Structures are given as structure tokens and as C-alpha cells.
Amino acid sequence: MATKFLFIYLPYISAGIFTLGVLYRFWRWARTPVPLRIVTTPAPRTTVRVILRMVGDVLWFPSLFKGDKFLWLAAFFFHGCLWLVVLRHLRFFFYPVPEWVVAMQPLGLYAGYLIPFPLAFLLARRLVMERNLYISILGDFFALFLIMAVAISGILLEVFFRAYVVDVKALILGLIHFQPVVPEMSWLFALHFLLIMVLMVYFPLGKLMHAGGLFFSSTRNQRANWEQRFVNPWDFPVGYNPQNLFPPEKYRPAPAESREGKKE
């Protein structure tokens, strides 16, 4: 029963929470209006430059590089490894496996071995630096430990207690094609699988949404086209308070003859 729950019900539940949760968060941000132009300088002036800036922000974090070199190094290393590891796991999702996934297998493998190092650095940074400890909350440590546990269980599966890959693939393809099978799996694989499910459920609930949120960030996705009027969708007329000593109707500018403006 427990294995049936873990390998059949839980994947569907967590995939559902992940998908709906992420879509809900995106929808919530997308439907909230953007009242003002608040793009951060140096601001791009054309849409092409905005796209280039966003691509840069997603791939190599230039702002963080300006701010904190060591943190940038760890963050870049970590996210890069994470991408490679995720892409490597695509081999379980496709039959037949695409050529490029086969080609990047070794790269993904080494990335997987290395991933605990930047994670450990990020954790140490939170614990050792006093101001980072001050701002860290439970969610920050939870996310770090969760990803660390996923990574270490994955490495152990690869190196010491290997799972039978054909069974893993049968499990995942079964889930994808809605013909789930309950496999015979070691407890370590079950743990690795469970942790991934937990990560999927936690993803839309907490700060991990920074992954998609960046695209909605008004300071980064706007253009500095000052020539064009920016209309605030919820703008409202403002009235005058009777207590104002100098309302507009009291303002009577003198006609041009009475005072000299230089006019030729």
C-alpha cells in the first residue's frame, strides 16, 4: 500500500500541486497591474535589449556579480549544475532517448557529483556570516537541506546502491502514459523519489518561485522609452481640498504685456 501510494498516487498529487501552484502564482502576478515605470538603471531602450537583459539575468546573474563575487560564483555554479542534472534525468522521460541527452550524460553526471559543494558553501554562508544568519528564515534552510538531500541520495544511487535503470524508466514512462506500475525498488531510490515529490510540492509555496518570478520583475522587464506615455491602468482623478490656501482657481497669471518675458 505504502509503495503504491509513493509510486502512483504521490507523483500525480505532487505534479498536480506543482503545475497548478506555479500557474496560480504566475496568474496572480500577471493579473496585478503595473502602475508605474520603475526600470532599474542602466535601462534598456528597446525590446531587443530588454530580452538580452532578461536572458543575461536568467543565465549568468550580472547584478549579483556586481554585488557579491563569492555568492555569484556559488550561485552560478549551483544553478549551472542543477540545469545539467535536470537535463540528464530527461533520459528517463523519453523513449527513445534524444541524441543530445545521450551526448550530455557524462557532463550531467559530473555536475551531479559537484552539486553538494556550492550548496555547502551557500549553507555555510548563511550560518557563518552574521548578517546572513540574521535574515535567514526556516524556509531558506529547508530549501537548502532538501536539495542537498536530493543531491546526496542521487549520488549514492549512482555510485554505491545502484537502482536498476530499466525499472526506473518503466516507472516514469508508466506514470507519463497513465499506466502506472509499482516497481520493486530499494529504500534509497524510494527516498530519492519521495524527496523530489516534496520538492515539487514545496516549489510553488515558497521562495523557489524566484525561478519564474524574475520574468515579472518590473525593474527588469520594462523599457526606458520615456517618449511614450505610460498609462496607469487604475489611475484616478484627484480633487482639491477646500482647506488648500492656493487652489487653481485662485491662480490668475498676468497677461503678457504686464510682465516682460523675452519674446521676439
Next chain:
Amino acid sequence: MKVPFSPPTLKIGSSKNQLCHPAKEKDMVKIDLPKERLPDWKEAMLKKMAEVLDKYRSVRLFLDICVKCGACADKCQFFLGTGDPKNMPVARADLLRKVYKRYFTLGGKIWGRANESEELNEAVLQEWFTYFYQCSECRRCSVFCPYGIDTAEITMAAREIMAAAGIATKYVTEVVAKVYDTGNNLGIWAPAWKDNCAFLEEDLKDTEGLEVKFPVDVVGADVLLVPPSADNFVNTDTMIGYAKMFHAAGISWTTSTYCNEGGNFGLFLNYANLKKINNRILEAARQLKVKKVYWGE
């Protein structure tokens, strides 16, 4: 000698007693805010907070996606100067974030303090009033944030929320009220403005022998100049510079006694006053029938 930069060690609570003076009733009434803190301030603030969250994508997003990496922490001059950890941009935003979590997110409602969420109470309000008025909205933190999180947006939201419940500072409200009375932040009345301009004309004639005019309220001029009001009062060399420049370029120009202030303190208070003060520039431009507005601050 070049001293290597090092961020300060934390001095918890070191600037918690550096408070702004509270707003005065006479100013609050003039700028369409409750004259004093409302008896049901908590409900008023939460209502305003819900409104702000639905009106500003920036606020909702920035409260949601911060990962607390700490890249902004040693970039805020208020933190560098005081060492008070609550002056780190991320911690400043956390003051609003914890209330947001408590009332507007599922996690905060369920997990409570474990999710760093907190009830809006007197102590939290005191922190808001202290630390959201120790931010100059310079946006330096947003330059270094990997997601462009702009703590100025959070500060503005928090001040707007507090203002809706009748909580603001004397400095800001007094200046805003002054704009509606005199047209500028410094409180220079129309006769004084005209007199200052006449004085500068004479002064320029005496010292440099130049016949340069400082026109005021001229209908039909080409350009309306909206300078920082201090230029006509303190930094008069700047005002003289404008006049010389217009004179040399042969552009007909004017200042207005209705609106002679480029700075907008509504930015430090709330959207309605921000807009109202900016509207004055447009009204002055329409009444003077100018073609262009030159506007600086």
C-alpha cells in the same frame, strides 16, 4: 591611504530610537489624510494593504520572490552607517513581508511564526514607522538584486499603508501641505517669489551689467521652467544660470507662482498626493499656455 571596505558588524537596535516627528493634525487635514491615528488603524491598514497588493505587481512580486541571498545587505547606506540589521534592504522588506505572510498567504496562515509571519500589532507598527522612514528610496539595492527587487517600492507601499491609517511624519506632511498653500516645498509665497526674481535681475545688472529678465507668470511664453524652489532662494547661482541660458538662447520663458517646485514629496507619502502635486505642473502649463515645460529636481 586606501582603506579597504568592510561592512559593519551588526549592532542590533542601534537606530531604533532615531524616530521621525509624528505628523501634525493641521497638515494631515490639508492633504486628505486622517487627522490622527484611526481607532481602527489595524483594519484600515490591512484594507489598504490588500488594495496595494492588488494594484502594484512590484510589491506583491517582491514580497514573494526574495530568496534572502543577502546581496543587498551591505549596499544600503543606512545599514552601512548605523549597523542596525533592520536597515538591510532585505530585513526592511521583511517588516512588511511578515505581515503580508500572516494575512495574505496560505503558508503564513497555517504555519504562523514558523513561516516568519507576524500579526500586525503595536510593536510591528512601531518598527514600520521607524525603519520605513529610515529608507531614502534611492533604489541602490535593486541594482544589485539578482531579481531587481526594489526596496523603495516596498517602502512606498508601507508608507502609503500607514498614511491611510493616519500615521505619517511631520517633515513629509508639512512639506506636502506647503505645496498646496504656496506652490513649493519651501513655502515661498507668490509676492516673495516675484521679489526674489526682481532682486536677481537687479543683482545681475549691478554685478555683471547684464540685462537678463526673470519673468514670472507670463501667459504665452514658450517655456515654463519648474526649478527646484531652492534655486530661487538658496542656490541662486543656479537660477541665474537658467536665466542666462534662456537669454542667450533667445527662448521666451517664465516661472509660475502657482507651481514653482520640481521636487515632489508625494513620493515619500502616497500616490494621491504624488499625483496631485504633479498635476499642478500641468495646470500651471495650461494656464500659462506654454509650449514646453522644463522641469528639474
